[in-house]
Amino acid sequence: MRSRRTIRRARAHPGAGPASGREALRPAAGKIEEVSSYPSEKIAVSRETAGPGDGGEGAAPFGGRAAGDRDRPVAPAFSPEQFAAAAGVSAETLRKLTTFDDLLLAASAMHNLVARSTLADRWRRHYLDSAQIFAALAPEMRTLVDLGSGAGFPGLVLAAMGEGRFHVKLVEARAKKAAFLSTAAAAMGLSNVDVVPERIESVRLSPPDAITARALAPLAKLLAYAHEIAGEKTICYFLKGQDVEAELTEASRYWRMTVEQRPSLTAPDARLLLVRQFSPKPGQRNAKGRVHAR
Template sequence: MGEKLKEILKDGALAADIDLTDSQLDKFEKFYEHLIEKNKVMNLTAITDERDVVYKHFIDSIALIKKINFDGKKVIDVGTGAGFPGIPLAIVTDNAEFVLMDSLNKRIKFLNEVIEICDLKNVTTIHARAEELGRDTEYREKFDYCVSRAVANMSTLLEYCIPFVRVGGVFVSYKSGDVTEEIELSKNAQKQLFCRIKDVIGFSIPNTDISRSFVVFEKKKELNKKYPRQGGKPKKSPL
């Protein structure tokens, strides 16, 4: 089983112009095995087929490193879920520091097991809600990059994620398909949160018909203290 996964992953990564080492392939394999094992008892992913996990989770997560250099940077993954994109990014960029945040404690426990099994020295986790942690001075405006593959309205995501980003830093939202309308609707949120679109990077996951967009926002100045709003407001009434 292992050789097949590694083969699929190595080929898929090369198609995305990423050359994975044997050590990295080992870590991805261990991550996959633990994900599938734990998925039997808790809901981590609806995608379990080897090839699908490789392309829709692993390759999708790491494709960003061809566009953004995380070397030596501090990165937070907001709403990481089963560890995407944070764990794959951490496996391929071992000299960047990653914080994985999720509001569900059992997911955090799972991620801590993955970190141990894969011997990831550059990853820590935190169990928290984004709108609360974003007000915590230890995390607020402390990161070079924030990434999120969480499924949410762009305006909501901006309010969750921009508070973590230092001035001059960047938030990257992983999105499916065409994002034109969503970006248009997030203009007020961009204005209120002092950020603006730096780039929209379209790409196709190799060997699939799946198209993705990385929407890259740059933070221009320090955030107003009222953001993020608490009590679920970013989700209930987006800016």
């Protein structure tokens, strides 16, 4: 039995009601395909470079442009109201998210929660990017685990959109970020969130209906993480950038999987991957370093 200290349950503020649940994002579905197989090798994957949700090398000062963004056209920054219209969220859900946003901005002045170069357009780069997962979630989905939740994208955004419909566990090992997530969830009045302040490799959870991750690791490594807690019917929802095809090719060397690609609502070269029925090929090491047998 897990210790009570394993999970921090966010306390909801009195009087905060549930969201309406009428979120209406509808990205176009892609074709479901079986990823081709390659000879099995031991998995050796380096950590993914900082993505839209992380600070790190290539990040620009606030208001500037990151090194990887120099050739991208600059679109006008999204407002919260534009986000709400694009994502189809209710006024109550938007209220919860603007509360989250106030805390994010205040904390970002002291800690590097997200890349500072993305803050000016955060309602598109972070909120809408996260919200697009909602429409892809299976209607019967009731439990979701967000791996490496960081600043709360996509986990807290999905929790706000899905309050009253499903429960979310945010797995975040870094103490400062886990504390921020607990504070934000409580301030938002969310009753469907638990923060799990543990390393992904060591966490023990019941198999969820859905697993999400954003700007965390390459696909092959994400699948190793997810496989430790996934059940037979678990679906993984991974947001991926311009290197998605290379990551799929690399992951297929170590994993059997069925993958559906959906176009991103926020970047033409990005994708939302839905991964089902994934299993390691013989000889691959799992997230704990153990070799899978035949």
